[in-house]
Amino acid sequence: MFRVGAQLLLKNGHVFQSIAFSQLIYLGRFDVAIESLSHNMADEIIVTSLDGEIANELKKNSVILDQVNLPLMISGGAEKADLSSEPVERALYNSALFNEKAMSRLKHSPLGFQSSLGYLPFRLQDHNLRVYDSDLNRFTDVDASWLRQRGEVVQEFVFLDAVNQGGFEVFNEEILDYLPDDIVQRSYFSGGIGKSQLRSVIAAGAAGYIIDNVSLYSNAKIFEEPC
Amino acid sequence: MSVVILNPGIGNIRSVENWLKRLLIEYSVLGIGDNANTTTSTIMIMPGVGDSVAYANRISRWEWAVETIQNRRFGRLIGICAGFQVLCNHVYERGRDAEGLGVIPAISKDQTLSTAHNGWTEVDLTFLDAKSLRDVPRQEVFFNHACCVIPSCSDDSFSMDKLGFATQYLKGNIVGMQYHPEKSGALGDAIGTHLLNV
Numbered sequence: 001m002f003r004v005g006a007q008l009l010l011k012n013g014h015v016f017q018s019i020a021f022s023q024l025i026y027l028g029r030f031d032v033a034i035e036s037l038s039h040n041m042a043d044e045i046i047v048t049s050l051d052g053e054i055a056n057e058l059k060k061n062s063v064i065l066d067q068v069n070l071p072l073m074i075s076g077g078a079e080k081a082d083l084s085s086e087p088v089e090r091a092l093y094n095s096a097l098f099n100e101k102a103m104s105r106l107k108h109s110p111l112g113f114q115s116s117l118g119y120l121p122f123r124l125q126d127h128n129l130r131v132y133d134s135d136l137n138r139f140t141d142v143d144a145s146w147l148r149q150r151g152e153v154v155q156e157f158v159f160l161d162a163v164n165q166g167g168f169e170v171f172n173e174e175i176l177d178y179l180p181d182d183i184v185q186r187s188y189f190s191g192g193i194g195k196s197q198l199r200s201v202i203a204a205g206a207a208g209y210i211i212d213n214v215s216l217y218s219n220a221k222i223f224e225e226p227c
Numbered sequence: 228m229s230v231v232i233l234n235p236g237i238g239n240i241r242s243v244e245n246w247l248k249r250l251l252i253e254y255s256v257l258g259i260g261d262n263a264n265t266t267t268s269t270i271m272i273m274p275g276v277g278d279s280v281a282y283a284n285r286i287s288r289w290e291w292a293v294e295t296i297q298n299r300r301f302g303r304l305i306g307i308c309a310g311f312q313v314l315c316n317h318v319y320e321r322g323r324d325a326e327g328l329g330v331i332p333a334i335s336k337d338q339t340l341s342t343a344h345n346g347w348t349e350v351d352l353t354f355l356d357a358k359s360l361r362d363v364p365r366q367e368v369f370f371n372h373a374c375c376v377i378p379s380c381s382d383d384s385f386s387m388d389k390l391g392f393a394t395q396y397l398k399g400n401i402v403g404m405q406y407h408p409e410k411s412g413a414l415g416d417a418i419g420t421h422l423l424n425v
Binding site for chain 2: 001002003038041043066067069070071072083084085086087088089090109110111112113114115155156207208
């Protein structure tokens with residue numbers, strides 16, 4: 001059941017494209033982006049607060065979000081959001097994965113185990129898998145054991161290629177060589193997708209792919225027979 | 228017809244509220260401690276975005292809801308996801324368990340899959356006696372669950388997924404859906420229209 005979703009980077013009601021985890025390009029209004037994704041029948045939509053204030057963004061954009069009849073995930077300060085009162089099904093966490101107390105809280109999420117995902121921007125460097133810690137604003141080496149421990153509190157992962165984010169046909173498929181099969185099966189991949197990379201992650205048994213380029217998403221061809 | 232959402236204070240009812248608003252259906256919300264006069268024109272909805280054991284424990288403390296559900300004092304009862312699971316005899320989730328409401332001959336327990344069941348899947352729409360739903364372009368509904376309903380015995384009231392869990396239940400005036408119609412796009416809205424007889 002491979003899923004193809006999309007991620008919207010949100011700030012003050014407007015959507016941005018991030019390039020290589022460092023530059024931002026203005027894309028347009030949030031309500032227009034949401035409507036486009038709904039029309040193109042995205043499997044899931046991730047709404048990410050660029051400022052780490054997703055709780056505030058949910059409140060400011062509640063009228064728009066209440067109209068969405070597709071699954072919604074949130075990220076960017078999700079641990080501060082009251083998930084029990086928002087029209088979302090799941091939340092992505094990053095800093096919590098680097099903090100034992102926060103991970104313990106995740107185990108008791110009011111929305112249940114199926115509602116928590118780990119959000120891991122990554123780089124492959126010196127033959128190591130390095131993932132981003134938003135609290136420390138740096139990349140750190142991790143291994144399969146570290147991921148499996150996080151897999152006890154989050155049901156799935158989203159691995160974002162921080163180097164190739166915003167590109168096309170440049171996603172670094174080598175990440176698949178760094179992850180054990182059981183983690184791949186519970187992971188979405190994102191960052192510079194093209195059809196050939198989509199075929200690779202599908203063949204590897206991944207859970208799904210997240211389109212990080214909203215303008216790409218409006219071209220629905222990428223969802224036609226990716227295999 | 229009156230529509231009532233049961234809110235035991237665990238999980239999230241907002242998406243179901245938005246679903247009803249999209250369908251232009253008026254509804255009321257009852258919380259723990261509340262009660263209401265229900266009739267054969269009352270449709271009760273038990274939404275379920277949340278932990279099923281916590282849900283079962285909370286609702287067991289709501290005497291009016293337990294009594295109304297177990298004595299079938301409603302026109303139709305719709306359980307969604309965890310709301311479907313707590314209608315079973317017993318619920319199990321991640322090493323904990325609780326008694327369910329016991330109106331469906333089944334248990335709810337952790338899935339044996341290496342991953343929880345997430346994503347869009349086709350279900351048997353004729354099971355809901357709703358052939359009209361075939362006109363909707365996307366013939367899939369959205370699932371997001373780590374636990375699943377397993378019938379206690381072979382029973383035609385359950386519609387089964389090939390992985391061995393129940394996707395739907397329909398018997399008398401009780402409807403159970405493991406998926407989330409409120410987040411299943413146009414098909415989910417059509418299912419809502421059908422079940423709520425709008």
